[in-house]
Amino acid sequence: MKVDYIALSIPIFFILIAIELAYNFYKKFNFYRFNDSIANLSQGIGQQITGLFMKTALFFGYKYIFEHWRWLDLSDNIWVWIILFIAVDFFYYWFHRMSHQINALWAAHIVHHQSEEYNLTVALRQSWFQGWFSWVFYLPLAIVGFSPLMFLTLSSFNTLYQFWIHTRAIKSMGILEYILNTPAHHRVHHGSNPKYIDKNHAGTLIIWDRMFGTFQQEEEEVYYGITTPLASWNPVWANVHYWVELYNTAKNSDSFLDKIRVFIKPPGWYPEKLGGFKYAPEIDVSTYQKFDTQANVGMIFYVTVQFLVALGAGSALLFLYPKMTFITILVTATFVIFTLLSCGALLERKKWLRYFEYFRLAASISMLILFKDLAFFNTLLIAVITLQSISLIWFYFLQNTIIYVKEKLAV
Numbered sequence: 001m002k003v004d005y006i007a008l009s010i011p012i013f014f015i016l017i018a019i020e021l022a023y024n025f026y027k028k029f030n031f032y033r034f035n036d037s038i039a040n041l042s043q044g045i046g047q048q049i050t051g052l053f054m055k056t057a058l059f060f061g062y063k064y065i066f067e068h069w070r071w072l073d074l075s076d077n078i079w080v081w082i083i084l085f086i087a088v089d090f091f092y093y094w095f096h097r098m099s100h101q102i103n104a105l106w107a108a109h110i111v112h113h114q115s116e117e118y119n120l121t122v123a124l125r126q127s128w129f130q131g132w133f134s135w136v137f138y139l140p141l142a143i144v145g146f147s148p149l150m151f152l153t154l155s156s157f158n159t160l161y162q163f164w165i166h167t168r169a170i171k172s173m174g175i176l177e178y179i180l181n182t183p184a185h186h187r188v189h190h191g192s193n194p195k196y197i198d199k200n201h202a203g204t205l206i207i208w209d210r211m212f213g214t215f216q217q218e219e220e221e222v223y224y225g226i227t228t229p230l231a232s233w234n235p236v237w238a239n240v241h242y243w244v245e246l247y248n249t250a251k252n253s254d255s256f257l258d259k260i261r262v263f264i265k266p267p268g269w270y271p272e273k274l275g276g277f278k279y280a281p282e283i284d285v286s287t288y289q290k291f292d293t294q295a296n297v298g299m300i301f302y303v304t305v306q307f308l309v310a311l312g313a314g315s316a317l318l319f320l321y322p323k324m325t326f327i328t329i330l331v332t333a334t335f336v337i338f339t340l341l342s343c344g345a346l347l348e349r350k351k352w353l354r355y356f357e358y359f360r361l362a363a364s365i366s367m368l369i370l371f372k373d374l375a376f377f378n379t380l381l382i383a384v385i386t387l388q389s390i391s392l393i394w395f396y397f398l399q400n401t402i403i404y405v406k407e408k409l410a411v
């Protein structure tokens, strides 16, 4: 049976985030910002939801090659597991390194690097589209003859391992720093300081970076993020902005070859006509500023409730989808993505949001009326709609009334 280790680990992720957050408050560190954390977690939910539509197909791809073209019949013993663990990590290193070297791959992977903070929520900040092609890099393992289930288990382990290293709370792991990918090594990987760019691509073992010349020790303070900041909390834009940028560069390039090169050259590459290669600028500490937006308590409350709505509906979808019809899956997934979109737009105080919120509430009520294939899911949906309505009334009605009354009283 196929086990989704990542989905099952979601509660553990949240427990560890809560511990790191508590530590952050206790030590008075500023490792967490509300808006940044919501944006990171939104990417995680969105990735799991969009992943539903491709996981089975991709697993089928690996399975097909294994069943029809494998060279060896490997037994299920400890040595095969150890070799496969190392092999998965090796292919991960190259896939990750290529994701930083080829524009079309970077367009997906960039999502993981957009946060200007570094905490456990960044680990869940994952691209919605990377999974569509990352599996191709592991196909040699299917040809050799490693079983699909073993591969799935170890690649999930590789992903899960990388969760805990997204922390600033652990300075050094001592002697383990030589072999394992650690928080210090991975902090470097998330740095936008020129000396840290394209370094430490490891998954579990740092030995690959040491062997292939991409290792960098953590030295100066790390400035997290990408060289051209995203400057938005919109989760959909985060996934498509670099594609748009590449498309525009290709459109403005003269020769056909340059139009192709835009997609396969490394980030920073531009045709001569458009100014040639643009190197990452040195961080100017005096002018460095993170993208930020202000929110009052009412807004934080409303975004939190909406985020919990997305998390609840998203989790229900993740665990119940095998029992749901395709159309219910599609509509619920759209509802979750729209809710995440709302959270981002709320944090940016977008003007169109008020109408969008009424539309979203109407959409969720019609979902309840239209889809009756799951009693449990519908109960959950009723809870979600109630929560959404109460918070909508609070946020848009009560808040505005309070402001109005206060203004009147002041006069």
Ligand SMILES: [Zn+2]
Pocket: 096, 100, 109, 112, 113, 189
């Ligand atoms: Zn990376």
Ligand SMILES: [Zn+2]
Pocket: 112, 122, 123, 166, 186, 190
């Ligand atoms: Zn990372």
